[in-house]
Amino acid sequence: MKSVSRMATTVIHKASHPLSSSSSSSASANTNTNLPAPNRNHNSEMETSTTTTARSAQQEKEFVAHYANKTRSLKTEEIQEDKRNKALGHSSKRLSVKDFELVRTLGTGTFARVWLVRLANASEEDRDKVFALKVLRKVEVIKLKQVDHVNHERSVLADVAGHPFITTLITSFSDHDSLYMLLDYCPGGEVFSYLRKAKRFDENTARFYAAEIVLIIEFLHEKEGVAYRDLKPENLLLDADGHIKLKRRMNDMGLGAELIGKIGETYTLCGTPEYLAPEVIQSKGHTTAVDWWALGILIYEFITGYPPFWNSNPIEIYKQIVSRSVHFPQEPYISSEAKDIILQFCTVDRSKRLGNISGGAARVKSHAFFKGVQWDEVYYRKYRGPIIPPVRYPGDTQCFDQYPDEKAGREPYNDELKRKWEHHFEDF
């Protein structure tokens, strides 16, 4: 296992193209199967493309670069403007992976790999603009029966693009072998890492993150009609200013659950054992109420450092979740407001669970735990993040793990597969 060297974390400008190194290092590598290098057919398509297309591609690159400019300040009006005009989240038929320089891997899954990228041949002024590019291999997507899922994920992400606390889908595109989603890059890494390092958060820190998450949940439930279903510190990223960005799930371990499922018809069990609501465990048919349960678990874990229901054997966790209420330890001190909101979220009876009961998220916001919080200011990111990630330059990846290079010799996306499946990927 060869890991990407630390070079990428020190001087981004000198980072070599990881693809060229990985393909040259593997003798058996077939250029056609090496992802995400564009396939030859695709190249020839690009070469024969008209000048108008080329100009459009340039315009789209400029949009991408311009978007990056906005993320620096992320003014309220700009977020809203993007939302109204839906400039974000479109499928691009012009961009290709060649428009980006792949710097290093930020994360991997069975059929997806997320790269830190910047614009290829960027002008001096745009050299510092970095993004996360999620690359999904069509072959793997088909094999793992995730075709509907990735399309669904793309469309939901496009819908929510522009929300201040959800990873932004800037654009998506595809080539012969792969599907691509260009996302904003959160250099701070996972809240999980900071929580485990600090052991636990004080209540102000927990409140800060909880407040941003309340706005995410409110938006997803009450505006978009979807549930997130996998809230946990591992799925919360920090941007350079220390604000939350809800993670794109990297389909960890290949258990390709829906990241965000349309509610109403949700019967798929998915989530993380410690954070599963009792109705999910008992297959009672679950609704958006599962996210409020998980938020209760999350606040508890923020404040104590560990979740309220825990055992090394998941079955024992589930037994606890369905049979007993949340207990609080003697140490650390937990305010009565915090205890109350945790207990109100972690209520088995959904007709009594805070967030699900009348008033919805508005009632959550007026809970004593959030007393004094100016919700508009939270949304517009006026509060300063309690943890400012140690980000030294825009493409700094020191908050992320190192990942080995992609293995060569992957199964190709052949003509037979293409005939059968290509039309399913039209939206990308």
Added chain:
Amino acid sequence: MQNSAINRNGLHPPSLTPLSNIHKAKSYDTLRSQAGFGNRVPYPNAYLQEIEKLNREILDSQPKDILQFCANFFARRLELERTELLYTHSIDRKMSGTTFPGRMGANSNPFGAPEKERKTSGIMKVMEEDENDSVASPATSNFSFGGGAPTFTSSFGGDAAGPPSSFKPASTEGFPAHYGMGRRTSVSAESLNPTASANDNWSPPFHPKSADQISRLKKSIEGNFLFSHLDDEQSSQILGALVEKPIPAKDIKVITQGDQGDFFYVVEKGSFDVYVNSTGEIQPGSDGLGTKVATIDAGGSFGELALMYNAPRAATVISAEPSCTLWALDRITFRRILMDSTFQRRRLYESFLEEVPLLSTLTKYERSKIADALETQKFPEGTTIIQEGDVGEAFYLLESGEAEAFKNGTSNPVKHYHKGDYFGELALLDDKPRQASVISKTEVKVATLGKDGFQRLLGPVASIMRRTKYETGVEEIDPLHQK
């Protein structure tokens, strides 16, 4: 926390599980008095706590060199205590800035110090990076807290912070024993689509069983949290779906540790041995099975996690005698039975609710919330479900069977209720006494929701009734179906 700790450390005496300090002190006192220490001058509590921690670690680690181990332990404890003091101090200062000012007025920052102060302090922005510290990344699951001596670093946003990947494990003092600090993997089951299943007329497999077998099976699974909440219909479908699986010989592996699991098993006849290999999966060789941890006899069951999602088996189970018999149930069948019945009942309730004029202004989203909260009750024939003159607390939808309404002084029913009818709905509106009694004519199944539950979910009914189509423009927006 106490119970779980004991479960987890099944082998340890309860007094050695990591309870809160106060509990520890108490339990240790109890031990001492039992041991005959009686009325002597008590040891300081702090000392007892340390000794107890040491005991625990010795139990966990089984060291060969006891003196060295104890010396290391106390050195580490001392370091930890000092660092924790510093840490507590620094975290007070650095993490929250000031005490929570939300209580002081609307203009203060409920998350800590105001922005300007924070900026000038500059303590959160740390540029240092210590390469040597990067070995144990917080994002990998296998950095260890047990065994060796964890070095406590105070650093959260503190002077030595660096990236989160430069992290040394923090103290797990006060954490649940053996708490896994690694990243947690998401789990998921196969996606089942109830809408599709309504069309393809799926019906669960049915394997006939004798009355004796049924009652034994019922007894085997009734206490299991995956089955305990099922209604009669779901239960009988699941009992019917269990399929017999003869295990003809001794030493047949039914499940193998580390393999993906799809089936849950109940032992009908014979017995099975459970082995756990500490590596997490079975190994080649004669002792590759690991340690025998249990024996499961007739009436017992195993492999239940497979009913929730596909996960590696936690143990190997082997037949311990010839000609055993198992009952097996696979995850897809189990989940599909549950999903279909839940889904069908939900649709049924929603369609019932649509017929209630009092609730006609509810949006689809609101109706689904109510349908979600309805509880099923069964009454035998001749039961008075509501009593004239009582204060109404709940309303009822008749799911199956028949019922009749009687008024005081009349011997003939004033109203008949059939499937889909509802009664007692006025209770949602006011506190007036029930206008009639409703008595079941046959065995009935009703779906019911109390006034409290209704109001918790949707607010007062009176205001819902006051809605008209004209003025409900906003409320009509159904967040589920607005697109």
